[in-house]
Amino acid sequence: MIHLSSVTKWYHNQVRVLDQVNLDLKKGEFIYVIGGSGAGKTSLLRILATEEAPSQGSISLFGYNLATVSPSTLRAIRQSVGYVPQNVRLIPDLSVFDNVALSLSLAGHRSIRGEAKTRIEEVLGRLHLVQKRDKLANTLSGGEAQRVAIARALVRQPQLIIGDEPTGAQDKENTWSMMDLLMKNNINGATCVIATHDREIVRRVRKRCAVLTAGRLGFEEAMCTY
Amino acid sequence: MYVLKLALRPWRLSTLSQIFSSVAVGFLMLLAGFLIWLQAGLNPIVHRLQREQVITAFIDASVEAKDESRILDSIREQVGAHPTSDAMPGASTDVKLVAPAEFIKDLDAQYPELSKEIQSMGSEMDQIVPRYVSVSGLLPDSAADAIKGIPGIQIVDSSKDRHKTIVGALKAVKWVTQILIIGLAVALMTGLVQLARLNSALHRDALGMMRQWGATQLQLRLPGLFSGMSVGLTGGALAAVGWFFGVTWFAIHVRAFSPLLAGLQMPSAMMSVSFMFAGAAIGLMASVFGFTSETRG
Numbered sequence: 001m002i003h004l005s006s007v008t009k010w011y012h013n014q015v016r017v018l019d020q021v022n023l024d025l026k027k028g029e030f031i032y033v034i035g036g037s038g039a040g041k042t043s044l045l046r047i048l049a050t051e052e053a054p055s056q057g058s059i060s061l062f063g064y065n066l067a068t069v070s071p072s073t074l075r076a077i078r079q080s081v082g083y084v085p086q087n088v089r090l091i092p093d094l095s096v097f098d099n100v101a102l103s104l105s106l107a108g109h110r111s112i113r114g115e116a117k118t119r120i121e122e123v124l125g126r127l128h129l130v131q132k133r134d135k136l137a138n139t140l141s142g143g144e145a146q147r148v149a150i151a152r153a154l155v156r157q158p159q160l161i162i163g164d165e166p167t168g169a170q171d172k173e174n175t176w177s178m179m180d181l182l183m184k185n186n187i188n189g190a191t192c193v194i195a196t197h198d199r200e201i202v203r204r205v206r207k208r209c210a211v212l213t214a215g216r217l218g219f220e221e222a223m224c225t226y
Numbered sequence: 227m228y229v230l231k232l233a234l235r236p237w238r239l240s241t242l243s244q245i246f247s248s249v250a251v252g253f254l255m256l257l258a259g260f261l262i263w264l265q266a267g268l269n270p271i272v273h274r275l276q277r278e279q280v281i282t283a284f285i286d287a288s289v290e291a292k293d294e295s296r297i298l299d300s301i302r303e304q305v306g307a308h309p310t311s312d313a314m315p316g317a318s319t320d321v322k323l324v325a326p327a328e329f330i331k332d333l334d335a336q337y338p339e340l341s342k343e344i345q346s347m348g349s350e351m352d353q354i355v356p357r358y359v360s361v362s363g364l365l366p367d368s369a370a371d372a373i374k375g376i377p378g379i380q381i382v383d384s385s386k387d388r389h390k391t392i393v394g395a396l397k398a399v400k401w402v403t404q405i406l407i408i409g410l411a412v413a414l415m416t417g418l419v420q421l422a423r424l425n426s427a428l429h430r431d432a433l434g435m436m437r438q439w440g441a442t443q444l445q446l447r448l449p450g451l452f453s454g455m456s457v458g459l460t461g462g463a464l465a466a467v468g469w470f471f472g473v474t475w476f477a478i479h480v481r482a483f484s485p486l487l488a489g490l491q492m493p494s495a496m497m498s499v500s501f502m503f504a505g506a507a508i509g510l511m512a513s514v515f516g517f518t519s520e521t522r523g
Contacts, residue, residue: 051438079440091432093238102228106439
């Protein structure tokens with residue numbers, strides 16, 4: 001499903017934010033990516049989400065090497081990924097519903113009616129956003145915006161879910177609602193890669209952990225005790 | 227549908243820029259429309275002035291009255307207006323002998339004192355009062371020279387020489403008009419291309435996410451294309467309203483400047499519809515050149 005081989009990433013200042021990262025994930029796996037600030041979590045997730053290309057090394061998703069993949073296949077891969085970026089990046093002047101619906105329409109649902117509309121309403125309901133469905137995204141609080149970003153990623157029923165600290169701005173109730181949704185998707189076959197600082201989540205929902213330290217994937221163990 | 231909603235983002239995020247651009251587009255299109263109308267209207271006037279002539283051929287005093295009809299026939303033949311040949315191209319040409327009596331009659335109407343004085347000269351009057359043939363109509367350039375060669379013709383005077391300065395001035399006006407139209411088109415496109423660039427900056431965040439979600443190239447370009455088209459269409463609509471209500475007033479004033487310009491055709495108010503289409507097309511074209519869907523990643 002995901003195969004990273006010697007992935008190295010540096011930016012203009014030539015400092016390596018990822019250094020020789022190797023990672024293999026099978027379909028349906030759930031993995032936490034943990035590490036301190038500046039360890040390279042966001043860079044790793046951006047590369048996995050195809051938002052950035054590695055400076056060195058290779059990455060394959062769904063069996064396709066991203067370095068050689070055609071634009072149309074890359075689009076199809078992206079349509080199968082649900083990505084929650086750290087800075088959420090909602091479209092500020094569209095409503096909550098429209099932000100989520102736009103994501104779904106770009107995943108191939110030309111018309112947001114019937115089943116597609118029900119699916120949006122359901123996801124918004126699970127994330128306690130029904131009251132906010134017609135609010136513009138730029139009027140939401142940080143936590144609400146983050147939940148909309150998760151709804152936007154999950155509504156397309158992706159095969160790969162990538163979350164960059166998706167519960168960072170949530171209270172406990174919403175954190176567990178979100179984790180519950182992620183787990184349900186995982187049980188239904190979605191592969192999940194979640195970066196988090198929240199030790200409680202890692203302790204209570206025990207899954208594999210990938211620990212990044214200064215750009216190196218130091219160790220990976222079966223059930224992490226972060 | 228959601229892509230179309232994105233297309234209206236610039237109107238929400240940068241309302242004044244879109245409004246001012248639309249008004250500028252409308253004004254420039256209206257101006258270009260007037261210039262095109264003027265330029266097209268001057269064409270037949272210049273053409274007519276270049277082709278239409280009034281030739282006055284003065285008959286030599288020694289020519290006897292019985293030879294006048296021979297001279298008249300020769301002139302008709304030279305300018306292609308022979309009475310026996312109706313099908314000839316110059317059939318509409320008017321060839322008329324103005325006899326001394328007719329000349330005196332005209333003179334009497336305008337200058338009665340002078341007319342009386344000339345008539346009191348008796349037989350000497352024939353030496354002073356001219357006999358001439360007036361030829362008017364759409365004549366070839368060589369008509370005056372051809373008439374000049376006819377035996378019995380003393381002097382030939384053509385209005386074409388007098389029209390030369392007017393034709394030159396009108397040609398200069400046409401030339402300046404053409405340059406102004408090109409200048410307006412360039413200004414229009416430059417303004418809209420710059421607006422499209424501004425709009426693509428406004429769309430950048432949304433396009434970045436759309437690309438991440440697997441949007442096609444067309445889906446990435448559509449918001450920008452529709453944004454540009456909306457500004458062009460609004461500008462076109464403003465120009466159409468201006469044209470519909472202002473064109474008659476404008477044309478009446480231009481035509482009143484000179485009898486020559488009275489020949490300009492009245493513009494059609496229905497032309498205003500074409501401004502809408504032209505505006506949308508220009509907006510779309512400017513977006514194709516100016517809007518970039520490039521984002522990070």
